[in-house]
Every structure is written in C-alpha cells, then in structure tokens.
Amino acid sequence: MSTARRSDGDLTKSKILEAAGQLIAQNGFAQTSNKQIAQAAEVDLAAINYHFDGRDGLYKAVLAEAHTHYIDEKRLLELVESSLPPTQKLEIFYEAIVNKLIEKDIWHSKVFIRELFSPSLYLHEFMANDGARKFQSVRKIISEVAGLDEDHPALLPCVLSTIAPCFMLIITNTNIPTPIQNISQIESQQLVKHLMTFSLAGLKAVKQEQEQLWSLGS
Incomplete structure (x- = not known):
C-alpha cells in the first residue's frame, strides 16, 4: 500500500x-445515526465499518479520543x-491538562460529561483498560511527590484530592450553570500555580501525619 x-x-x-x-456531543450516541456521521464527514457510509469495525467500534474510538485529548x-x-524531580512532573501534568480543560467549544468535554452523568458499558470497558493504565501513571507521580509507596493506603485519597479539581474544570467549561463557572475565566498559569500550592501542601501534611503514626506505633 502506498504512502498516499x-x-x-x-x-x-x-x-x-x-x-x-x-454529533455525539450534541445529540448523544443513541440519537446519532451512522448515516448522519457519514454525511457530516462527507464519506461513504461503508467507511465507518471499514475503519472502525462498526458503530460500537466508532464510539469506543470517540471515547478514547476524548480522553486522549486531555491525557495522552x-x-x-x-x-x-x-x-x-517529582514536583516538576506534577506541575507538567497539571499544565498539560489545565490548558486542555479550559479550551472552549470542543466536543471532547461534552462527550466526557455525557458519560460521567450516564455511564455506558463502553466507558466501563475503557476505564478497565486505557483508563486504568493512565491512573497507574498518575498515581506513580503522586506517590513520588508524597513520598509514599504506591500501595500505601493513604495514597489513594491523595490521588483523589489531586485529580478531582481537574474534573471540576471540565464541568465549568460547559454550558451547565454552576456556582464556580467563573473559574474557567482564570488564566491557566494561575490555575496551575494554585493547584500546585494546594496539592503540595496537602501531600506534605499527609506525609507528616503518616510519619507521626509510624512513630507512635514503633
């Protein structure tokens, strides 16, 4: 097969x-037909089956692309x-994801929001595979920053506290009215600085708490 x-x-x-x-971001997966997609893409209907092995394969690819847009x-x-250094890794992670999360008028966040509020079997499959691998990578970074082993019971809540604000940014970047809507107007550098300050202070406090508990138990 030629390069062309x-x-x-x-x-x-x-x-x-x-x-x-x-189309899925606008109308939902169930309300979007293959014919509509083919017409919008200006391709033959059979191209969907050829490139994605059918409708289910296409939706899985859409979910994967939506997630990859934020976390490659x-x-x-x-x-x-x-x-x-671990802290620099965390800062780079925040910079990459925040810059994506504050983008306007993109379909990726809308598809993701639909799945968060009404999870499909496709999302479960994605999270069990691609999502799980990405989670392990993020957990490793936070483990290094916190100075805790990856299997330490205190680490999972740390991961939650570190990542959760990023999901809130997805919601603020939609048309859904929320009390924190104006956060999306803050410059990305300022958001990253705040997330770093907040996360590092929290991780340091957890580390100190665990050291105190270990000292009392030894």
Whole structure:
C-alpha cells in the first residue's frame, strides 16, 4: 500500500472520528445515526465499518479520543519515566491538562460529561483498560511527590484530592450553570500555580501525619 493511500485512509478515519465526536456531543450516541456521521464527514457510509469495525467500534474510538485529548498515555508514560524531580512532573501534568480543560467549544468535554452523568458499558470497558493504565501513571507521580509507596493506603485519597479539581474544570467549561463557572475565566498559569500550592501542601501534611503514626506505633 502506498504512502498516499495510507494518508487518504488516515484522513478519512480522522474525518469520521471528528464528525462523530461533534454529533455525539450534541445529540448523544443513541440519537446519532451512522448515516448522519457519514454525511457530516462527507464519506461513504461503508467507511465507518471499514475503519472502525462498526458503530460500537466508532464510539469506543470517540471515547478514547476524548480522553486522549486531555491525557495522552504515551506522553504521560514518558513523563513518569523521566528523571525530572517529582514536583516538576506534577506541575507538567497539571499544565498539560489545565490548558486542555479550559479550551472552549470542543466536543471532547461534552462527550466526557455525557458519560460521567450516564455511564455506558463502553466507558466501563475503557476505564478497565486505557483508563486504568493512565491512573497507574498518575498515581506513580503522586506517590513520588508524597513520598509514599504506591500501595500505601493513604495514597489513594491523595490521588483523589489531586485529580478531582481537574474534573471540576471540565464541568465549568460547559454550558451547565454552576456556582464556580467563573473559574474557567482564570488564566491557566494561575490555575496551575494554585493547584500546585494546594496539592503540595496537602501531600506534605499527609506525609507528616503518616510519619507521626509510624512513630507512635514503633
């Protein structure tokens, strides 16, 4: 197969994925037909089956693309395995995800919000595989920053406290009215600085608490 032919195939696949993401974000998966997607992508209907093995495969690809838009697994793994100081790893992670989360008028967040409020079997499958691997990488970074073993029982709440604000940013970047809507107006650098200050202080406090408990028990 020639390079030109492969490029055409990649372009067609990308057009289908983009059209599907936009339509599903607007109308939901059940209310979006393959015909609508093909028309929006300006491709033949059969191209969906060819590139994604059918409707289910396409939706799985949409979910994966939506998640990758915010957290790229390859780049995350490179960050985890780098020799950078743990706090710098966390800051780079925050910078990457915050810059994506404050983007306006993109379908990725809307698809993600739909799944959060009404989870499908596809999301369960994704979280058990791709999502689980990304979670392990983020947990490793937070483990290094906190100075706690990855299997330490105190680490999981630390991961929750560190990541949870990022999910709130997804909600503030939608048309859903919330008391914290104006957070999306704050500059990304300021948000990253706040998240770092808040997270580092919390992780330090947890570490000190665990050291005190260990000292009392020894």
